[in-house]
Amino acid sequence: MMAKKYSNKINKIRSFALALIFVGFIIMYAGIFFRGNPIVMLIFIILGMLSLVFSMVVYFWIGLLSTRAVVVNCPNCDKPTKILGRVDMCMHCREPLTLDPELEGKEFDEDYNKKSRQTKQT
Template identity: 80%
Template sequence: MAKTYSNKINKIRSFALALVFIGVIVMYGGIFFRDNPIIMLIFISLGMLSILFSMVVYFWIGMLSTRAVVVTCPNCEKPTKVLGRVDMCMHCREPLTLDPDLDGKEFDENYNKKKKQSAEQ
C-alpha cells in the first residue's frame, strides 16, 4: 500500500482532535468505577490531562500556523500554508516546495529533516 501524505498543520490538528476524543472516552470509562471513587478520580484526571494537552497542542499549532508561508497551489489555485522545505497542499494534496533545489524531485518528507554535520566541518 502506498504511503499517503498530508499537510503538516492538518496532521497536528488531527492529533489534537484525537486527544480530545481520547480524553472524553477515558473520562466516560471512569463511570464504570462509580463504586470506587479513587479509580474514578484517576480516570477523570487522566481524561482531563488529555484534553488539557490537546489545548496546548492546538495553541502551539496556532502559533506555528501564523508563521507559516502562505502560497498559492499551482494545481488547485487555492492558498495553502507550507511548513518546512516540502509540504502538501491542504486542499488537493499537491506536493509543494519552497526550495528551488528540490523542484522536480520526488516528494519525500525526509527533506524537512536537518542533516547531521560531518565531523570534518
C-alpha cells in the first residue's frame, strides 16, 4: 500500500484553483464542437466562465487565508513557510510542522486539524 502523500494546505488550494482554470478553458473549447447549435455552445462557454470565476474566488479566499497564516522558519530547510491549522507541511521540503506543543514528536496526521479530533483529545 502506498503511503499517503501530504502537502502544504495553501499549495493544495492553489493547485485546485489552477485546475479550475484549465477545466474552464477545456469546457469552453468543448463548446466549439457545437458551433451548429448556438444554445449548446453558449451553455458550454457559460459553464467554462463559471469555472474561471470560481477559480478567481478560490484564489481570493486563499490569499486572505494566507495573510492570516503563521510564518515560521522550517527547522529542516531553514526557509520561511506558512502554517495553517495545528499541523501542516513545509512548502519547500515537506517537513511536518506544528505549533502545538502537545503534538510535537507525534506522527504527522492531517486529522489533527479537524474539530472532531480536537474535542476527543481533550
